Amino acid sequence: MTMNTNPLADMAFMRAFLDTVIPPGRDGRMPGAGTLGLEGGISTAVESDARSGSLVRAGLAALAEAAASTGEAGGFPALDPAHRAKVLDDVLAEHPMLVNAVARHLYLAYYQHPTVLVAIGEPARPPFPEGFTVEPTDPELLAKLVSRQK
Amino acid sequence: MANEPVGVLIIGAGASGAAFAWSIADTGASVLCLEQGPWMHQKDYPTNFMDWETRAMGPFATNPNVRGLAQDYPVNDSESPIQPLMFNAVGGSTILWAAHFPRFTPGDFRVKTDDGVADDWPISYETLEPFYAVNDRMMGVSGLAGDPAYPPHQPPLPPLPLGETGNIVARGFERLGWHWWPSDSAITSTEYNGRAPCINLGSCGSGCSQGAKASTDITYWPVAERKGVQLRTNCRVKEITVRPDGMADGVLYYDADGVLQEQKAEIVVLACNGIGTPRLLLNSKSTRYPDGLANSSGLVGKNLMHHPYALIRGIFDEPLHGRAGPGGCTFWSHQFYKTDPSHGFVRGYSYEGTRGMGPATTALWGMATGKVPWGEGHHVAFDRLNGHTAGMVGITEDLPDEANTVTLDPELTDSNGIPAPKVTYTLSENSRKQLAHAVERGTEALLAAGAIETYSEPLIKTAGWHLMGTARMGTDPKRSVVNEWGRAHDVKNLFIIDGSIFVTSAGVNPTSTIQALALYIADRIKQNMRNLFD
Ligand SMILES: Cc1cc2nc3c(=O)[nH]c(=O)nc-3n(C[C@H](O)[C@H](O)[C@H](O)COP(=O)(O)OP(=O)(O)OC[C@H]3O[C@@H](n4cnc5c(N)ncnc54)[C@H](O)[C@@H]3O)c2cc1C
Numbered sequence: 001m002t003m004n005t006n007p008l009a010d011m012a013f014m015r016a017f018l019d020t021v022i023p024p025g026r027d028g029r030m031p032g033a034g035t036l037g038l039e040g041g042i043s044t045a046v047e048s049d050a051r052s053g054s055l056v057r058a059g060l061a062a063l064a065e066a067a068a069s070t071g072e073a074g075g076f077p078a079l080d081p082a083h084r085a086k087v088l089d090d091v092l093a094e095h096p097m098l099v100n101a102v103a104r105h106l107y108l109a110y111y112q113h114p115t116v117l118v119a120i121g122e123p124a125r126p127p128f129p130e131g132f133t134v135e136p137t138d139p140e141l142l143a144k145l146v147s148r149q150k
Numbered sequence: 151m152a153n154e155p156v157g158v159l160i161i162g163a164g165a166s167g168a169a170f171a172w173s174i175a176d177t178g179a180s181v182l183c184l185e186q187g188p189w190m191h192q193k194d195y196p197t198n199f200m201d202w203e204t205r206a207m208g209p210f211a212t213n214p215n216v217r218g219l220a221q222d223y224p225v226n227d228s229e230s231p232i233q234p235l236m237f238n239a240v241g242g243s244t245i246l247w248a249a250h251f252p253r254f255t256p257g258d259f260r261v262k263t264d265d266g267v268a269d270d271w272p273i274s275y276e277t278l279e280p281f282y283a284v285n286d287r288m289m290g291v292s293g294l295a296g297d298p299a300y301p302p303h304q305p306p307l308p309p310l311p312l313g314e315t316g317n318i319v320a321r322g323f324e325r326l327g328w329h330w331w332p333s334d335s336a337i338t339s340t341e342y343n344g345r346a347p348c349i350n351l352g353s354c355g356s357g358c359s360q361g362a363k364a365s366t367d368i369t370y371w372p373v374a375e376r377k378g379v380q381l382r383t384n385c386r387v388k389e390i391t392v393r394p395d396g397m398a399d400g401v402l403y404y405d406a407d408g409v410l411q412e413q414k415a416e417i418v419v420l421a422c423n424g425i426g427t428p429r430l431l432l433n434s435k436s437t438r439y440p441d442g443l444a445n446s447s448g449l450v451g452k453n454l455m456h457h458p459y460a461l462i463r464g465i466f467d468e469p470l471h472g473r474a475g476p477g478g479c480t481f482w483s484h485q486f487y488k489t490d491p492s493h494g495f496v497r498g499y500s501y502e503g504t505r506g507m508g509p510a511t512t513a514l515w516g517m518a519t520g521k522v523p524w525g526e527g528h529h530v531a532f533d534r535l536n537g538h539t540a541g542m543v544g545i546t547e548d549l550p551d552e553a554n555t556v557t558l559d560p561e562l563t564d565s566n567g568i569p570a571p572k573v574t575y576t577l578s579e580n581s582r583k584q585l586a587h588a589v590e591r592g593t594e595a596l597l598a599a600g601a602i603e604t605y606s607e608p609l610i611k612t613a614g615w616h617l618m619g620t621a622r623m624g625t626d627p628k629r630s631v632v633n634e635w636g637r638a639h640d641v642k643n644l645f646i647i648d649g650s651i652f653v654t655s656a657g658v659n660p661t662s663t664i665q666a667l668a669l670y671i672a673d674r675i676k677q678n679m680r681n682l683f684d
Contacts, residue, residue, distance in 0.1 A: 020524075020525065021524040021525065021528075022524070022528050022529075023525065023526065023528070025529045026529075029529075030529045085525050085526065088525075099524045100517060103513075103514075103517055103524060104514070104517075107510055107513040107514050107517065108201070108203060108204045108207075108510045108514070110510075110513075111203075111508075111509040111510035111512075111513050112200055112201050112202075112203060112204065112509075112510055114200070116509075117509070120509060120532075120533075120536060122509060124200075125200070126197055126198055126199050126200050126202055127197040127202060127351040127352060127353060127359075128195075128197040128198050128349075128351055128359035128360065129349075129359070129360075130349075131349025131350050131351055131360070131474075132349070132350040132351070132352060132471075132473075132474030132475070133350065133474070134310075134311045134313040134350045134471075134474050134475040135311065135312075135313050135314045135317065135471070136311045136312075137309070137311050137312040137316070137317065137332065138312070138317040138320075138321075141312070141317060141320055141321070141324065144324065145294060145296075145331065145332070146296075148296070148298055149294075149295065149296025149297075149298075150296050150297065150298045150300075150302060
């Protein structure tokens with residue numbers, strides 16, 4: 001990636017960035033956020049986020065630049081995960097809101113993705129129409145209440 | 151074509167407007183309700199969709215300034231630490247409400263007598279009791295009879311299950327020997343009047359796709375319409391007009407096409423909530439009423455009360471599955487409800503048990519509180535929270551203060567160009583002390599329940615869901631806007647039936663009392679038909 005491209009439009013860069021914010025789980029249960037095809041939607045959401053769009057663009061540009069300055073020809077996506085995390089951490093000193101501003105969109109997208117829902121033990125469906133079961137009131141508690149009924 | 155004059159014109163189709171319409175229809179008078187919002191449809195509510203958590207934060211957000219829908223009006227809340235919340239549609243704010251349904255206690259109506267603060271209400275619990283009961287049946291209330299904190303009453307439906315979230319926190323209250331009781335909830339625990347039982351969708355706050363939660367579009371309105379009440383939607387009232395003799399003449403409103411219409415009526419009834427009602431009265435200026443309608447006392451828009459809320463949440467080792475079930479309906483506690491000199495504040499607060507959150511909301515909360523980092527530690531931290539939280543909110547009694555106001559913003563308007571309200575509110579020292587106490591003692595309860603970590607917010611900013619006091623009730627026209635049955639002192643064919651007329655706020659959610667009042671006022675109008683304007 002060249003320094004003057006918009007990092008939000010560089011999907012390889014975005015995938016690597018999202019995978020750094022939510023990396024794959026060590027035990028393989030949780031997917032990395034960069035592997036779920038979320039990058040396009042996140043870029044669009046950030047672009048149209050009046051509150052923090054420009055802040056994110058500036059932060060991502062700084063991240064791309066910091067990655068390039070490591071000498072790695074492929075830029076941020078080519079760094080190994082630990083190195084990516086280190087570079088991002090350094091960039092946050094100057095752009096402290098970068099991750100949070102993206103995560104406001106990313107966490108919604110990631111934790112409503114069917115693959116992720118299944119991985120955390122939730123059904124991959126909307127709540128309606130099947131709904132959920134809730135445990136009954138503890139009979140011991142209920143008995144105590146009944147003994148106090150006025 | 152001119153609109154036919156009607157006998158009774160209600161403005162606002164929310165909790166109070168619906169209950170009143172249903173009752174007043176018994177008179178056989180022509181009854182019309184104008185509502186600025188549309189009918190809602192269960193198929194459109196977020197829980198029908200995979201991205202229900204995103205939708206709940208957008209078009210179904212509780213803050214009208216965030217939603218910004220055509221039927222919403224903006225509220226300038228820049229001078230308030232609490233953001234006013236509401237919904238504008240048939241059903242009003244009950245579309246989004248949590249349906250936690252406590253009544254006021256008898257003592258809540260006589261705070262001046264008991265504690266020497268604020269004012270007594272001109273009516274008592276006993277006055278409202280029969281109307282609470284009717285309303286419980288109409289709304290379909292689930293609960294367990296016999297709570298020692300209340301006079302006896304029998305909810306028509308069995309209580310909702312506490313679930314693990316409620317069980318675990320209730321055990322903490324038990325260990326401390328504190329009062330707690332399963333909450334009365336306006337949610338059907340079994341099939342009731344054609345409504346299906348709750349299936350624990352877990353997102354009551356963005357509309358109930360199942361129709362188990364009692365929003366008045368599915369409780370009162372269908373029956374009211376069958377009784378002949380007309381409901382005209384997408385009609386926003388601009389002002390109440392007056393006759394030369396000072397009585398209300400009807401209203402001017404913008405219809406769905408933005409065309410200004412006139413509607414004449416013999417009686418005008420305001421049900422626009424604690425912000426919408428004073429806004430409309432203040433927008434109804436005339437030569438006869440230069441300070442706004444019904445405002446000779448100068449109290450329209452004054453004494454705004456919320457219930458300042460504290461959040462106390464525990465993280466537990468045990469899996470609690472708290473994203474399922476009605477989030478605000480597990481139990482309540484009146485342990486710290488009454489004045490106790492050792493507390494250091496007057497009056498008190500109740501606790502309302504809360505369940506957990508959806509996965510995305512959990513992650514966002516984890517980020518906001520620094521409990522879920524990005525990167526390497528993300529999944530472990532998320533797993534520790536997700537399905538492992540339970541807690542409560544403390545609902546404090548807000549005392550009336552004339553400096554807390556709803557006024558008209560000099561610049562802000564809604565999409566029809568009608569001046570929008572501005573809220574100016576300062577948290578009192580008494581409320582601050584109550585909130586701190588609620589956090590401290592609530593934390594104690596969660597630790598007793600076995601929480602491994604606790605979190606608290608001493609004042610929830612996004613908790614202005616109870617809007618009260620801005621056109622208060624009383625017998626003295628100099629100290630109140632309406633009399634003891636909701637009739638404006640200054641304008642004898644104008645009635646106010648929503649939370650605006652509250653004298654004090656109590657330390658519990660207001661809607662069962664708002665609706666009982668609306669039914670009581672309708673009843674008084676029916677009783678006094680012959681000499682209504684004397
Ligand atoms: C997220 C949320 C959670 C809540 N949870 C609870 C709870 O658990 N328990 C509880 O007791 N209460 C709860 N409440 C509060 C409860 O919803 C309100 O107390 C209740 O709905 C107020 O009834 P109302 O009739 O005064 O006003 P609303 O229900 O707000 O209805 C007012 C209606 O008037 C209409 N209107 C306003 N101005 C105009 C105009 N100029 N022209 C035409 N129409 C107009 C509005 O569109 C609206 O439909 C909650 C509220 C919210 C927002």
